[in-house]
Amino acid sequence: MADKTFEAADDTPIDRPMGKTLGTIWTTRLNRRGFLKSSTSTLAVTTASLALPLSLAACSEQIPSFEFEEIEHGVDGNHHVAPDHEADILIRWGDPVMPDAPAFDPENQSAAAQEKQFGYNNDFIGFIPLPFGSELKDSALLCVNHEFTNDDLMHEVFDGVANPLAAYTAEIAAISMAAHGGSVIEIARDAAGKWRVVTESPFNRRITASTTQMEISGPAAGHERMQTGRDPSGRAVIGTMNNCAGGITPWGTYLMAEENIHGYFMGSLDNHPEHTNYTRMGIPGTFYPWGAFDTRFDINKEPNEANRFGWVVEVDPFDPTAKPIKRTALGRFKHEGCETAQCPLGRVVVYSGDDQRFEYLYRFVTDNVISPDNREANFNLLDSGVLSVAIFNEDGTGEWAPLIFGNGPLTPENGFESQADVLIETRRAADLIGATPLDRPEDVQPNVKSGKVYVALTNNSKRAENQTDAVNPRGPNLWGQIVELSPEASNHAAANFTWDMLAVCGDPADATVKANWNDATSENGWFACPDNLAVDPAGRLWAATDQGKNWEKASGTADGIWAIDTQGELRGRGKMFFRVPVGAEMCGPRFSDDGETLFVAVQHPASDGTENFPGFERNSTYSAPATRWPDFKAGMPPRPSVVAINRKSGGPVG
Numbered sequence: 001m002a003d004k005t006f007e008a009a010d011d012t013p014i015d016r017p018m019g020k021t022l023g024t025i026w027t028t029r030l031n032r033r034g035f036l037k038s039s040t041s042t043l044a045v046t047t048a049s050l051a052l053p054l055s056l057a058a059c060s061e062q063i064p065s066f067e068f069e070e071i072e073h074g075v076d077g078n079h080h081v082a083p084d085h086e087a088d089i090l091i092r093w094g095d096p097v098m099p100d101a102p103a104f105d106p107e108n109q110s111a112a113a114q115e116k117q118f119g120y121n122n123d124f125i126g127f128i129p130l131p132f133g134s135e136l137k138d139s140a141l142l143c144v145n146h147e148f149t150n151d152d153l154m155h156e157v158f159d160g161v162a163n164p165l166a167a168y169t170a171e172i173a174a175i176s177m178a179a180h181g182g183s184v185i186e187i188a189r190d191a192a193g194k195w196r197v198v199t200e201s202p203f204n205r206r207i208t209a210s211t212t213q214m215e216i217s218g219p220a221a222g223h224e225r226m227q228t229g230r231d232p233s234g235r236a237v238i239g240t241m242n243n244c245a246g247g248i249t250p251w252g253t254y255l256m257a258e259e260n261i262h263g264y265f266m267g268s269l270d271n272h273p274e275h276t277n278y279t280r281m282g283i284p285g286t287f288y289p290w291g292a293f294d295t296r297f298d299i300n301k302e303p304n305e306a307n308r309f310g311w312v313v314e315v316d317p318f319d320p321t322a323k324p325i326k327r328t329a330l331g332r333f334k335h336e337g338c339e340t341a342q343c344p345l346g347r348v349v350v351y352s353g354d355d356q357r358f359e360y361l362y363r364f365v366t367d368n369v370i371s372p373d374n375r376e377a378n379f380n381l382l383d384s385g386v387l388s389v390a391i392f393n394e395d396g397t398g399e400w401a402p403l404i405f406g407n408g409p410l411t412p413e414n415g416f417e418s419q420a421d422v423l424i425e426t427r428r429a430a431d432l433i434g435a436t437p438l439d440r441p442e443d444v445q446p447n448v449k450s451g452k453v454y455v456a457l458t459n460n461s462k463r464a465e466n467q468t469d470a471v472n473p474r475g476p477n478l479w480g481q482i483v484e485l486s487p488e489a490s491n492h493a494a495a496n497f498t499w500d501m502l503a504v505c506g507d508p509a510d511a512t513v514k515a516n517w518n519d520a521t522s523e524n525g526w527f528a529c530p531d532n533l534a535v536d537p538a539g540r541l542w543a544a545t546d547q548g549k550n551w552e553k554a555s556g557t558a559d560g561i562w563a564i565d566t567q568g569e570l571r572g573r574g575k576m577f578f579r580v581p582v583g584a585e586m587c588g589p590r591f592s593d594d595g596e597t598l599f600v601a602v603q604h605p606a607s608d609g610t611e612n613f614p615g616f617e618r619n620s621t622y623s624a625p626a627t628r629w630p631d632f633k634a635g636m637p638p639r640p641s642v643v644a645i646n647r648k649s650g651g652p653v654g
């Protein structure tokens with residue numbers, strides 16, 4: 001299968017000229033770097049500043065360490081979990097979500113069936129106990145994103161086909177659209193304590209790219225750049241796609257981040273009114289030929305449709321009839337996730353990374369404070385507030401630069417006529433403000449126990465050696481790093497923060513990698529390409545990896561979950577906890593509120609880098625996949641699945 005086809009690659013390279021303001025900042029940094037390089041003693045200080053433990057700054061709460069016995073690096077057709085833990089498949093692609101869903105029949109899949117079944121490529125997992133706000137432990141809603149489809153592993157028709165785009169049909173497009181989006185499912189613990197899907201639940205719901213009616217709200221709603229032939233109001237849109245990570249708000253709504261939306265649009269940018277905007281977003285990416293079957297995905301037939309994607313979507317999972325709402329105040333870019341925190345006065349903060357090489361880290365702070373006693377009073381909190389972008393200084397300080405129309409360069413002179421323009425072209429606004437280009441910001445995870453925020457920078461093969469800086473210390477960077485932010489005065493809404501490296505990923509035994517881990521990290525405890533992060537109820541940090549097709553080069557092990565200490569003498573120690581089957585990516589780590597279950601999402605088993613899988617050494621196809629995980633039945637394709645992990649001896653996972 002061609003590299004880009006059917007693959008909403010997180011990392012599609014887009015060459016762009018660095019803006020003038022940014023250029024100035026770059027020059028300053030590079031000069032400083034050059035100076036440091038010329039001075040051995042100063043360089044030693046710089047290098048030492050990456051050494052662990054980097055910061056023993058006082059945290060508000062002591063966080064315990066990990067007790068589990070780690071597993072080994074490796075790759076094979078199955079998953080593996082740490083001893084004394086068990087991993088049960090909870091729900092798979094094609095399993096029923098709606099009570100009237102037909103049984104999964106991969107040979108005869110239809111869009112109508114897929115609309116009622118669990119979608120493909122589960123990514124973000126949200127957990128909301130039932131009833132909302134209760135301390136009960138046996139019933140919950142899971143909110144799961146379905147990021148994209150690997151059509152070549154879903155349909156036999158692509159086997160051996162040289163040009164899969166040409167083999168695409170209207171029904172395959174419709175199935176793909178129906179397999180995107182999200183699922184809300186009720187789950188309950190059975191008599192044996194295992195989580196099961198409650199298929200008769202009134203909460204169960206599928207959200208898709210093709211049928212779910214959504215609203216657009218916030219400053220860009222109704223703007224002429226949001227209007228289309230089918231929606232002259234600019235306030236109503238059908239569907240969501242490439243929902244990568246997400247968040248659960250304190251008021252129990254489900255946030256779905258729209259990430260690589262460029263891949264769903266086709267057409268030409270010649271004389272296009274959104275030429276600058278779309279170029280900056282990589283539109284049209286043409287990963288999927290949906291535009292041949294639904295003209296709104298053709299940028300020449302519906303020039304503004306792509307402006308209606310790239311947002312954060314808020315869903316009320318307690319009301320399956322409620323329209324999801326795209327909250328434009330949070331900006332438009334390739335949102336990896338959208339996890340929330342609260343500042344001391346009750347404002348809500350949403351953190352979001354823009355997952356592409358040299359993109360930025362964002363934060364949104366609501367204007368209004370949360371109403372703890374009235375859930376509905378919070379429903380429009382995300383419509384007004386201030387979106388800011390992060391600037392990382394070399395000295396370990398940083399600041400949040402607000403993206404407000406009229407401020408600094410965000411003026412008509414630069415093509416911004418209103419806040420709607422600033423939000424629609426968030427990336428260009430951030431360029432002009434001088435944000436710090438990062439090594440692909442993936443998940444951003446606040447830790448309520450410590451007040452810190454963890455940022456996964458996954459990798460950046462395009463960073464040149466002379467483009468490195470303190471927060472992106474390697475070029476090219478195949479392994480990524482985890483950065484720890486400490487908001488000033490432990491206030492997530494503060495204008496300033498300090499930052500520190502928690503782990504500089506990659507093999508610590510290979511000096512050329514320049515990794516940095518706590519010395520207590522074993523040969524299995526290090527990893528590459530951190531992506532999704534989770535904090536358990538005790539405040540401990542866990543990272544899921546996504547090495548993509550480079551897994552063999554980056555680490556030699558399949559992706560998985562690692563635990564990482566963040567405090568004390570073990571700060572920066574990794575321990576391997578879970579490993580995915582070959583070709584899969586690890587997504588969605590999410591703990592139940594009691595910490596006794598860790599839900600993980602195994603995405604695209606048999607897909608990535610199977611040509612380096614010893615004994616297989618070729619690309620997977622529908623008929624001959626590298627693994628048939630998790631069913632291992634002849635004729636049954638590999639199926640992305642959510643897995644529930646419990647500790648056999650009871651008590652918290654890990």
Ligand code: FEO
Binds near residue numbers: 244245336442
């Ligand atoms: Fe969808 Fe950034 O991974």
Ligand code: CA
Binds near residue numbers: 245442531
């Ligand atoms: Ca991801």
Ligand code: CA
Binds near residue numbers: 337339443444532534
């Ligand atoms: Ca997370």
Ligand code: CA
Binds near residue numbers: 458531
């Ligand atoms: Ca990723």
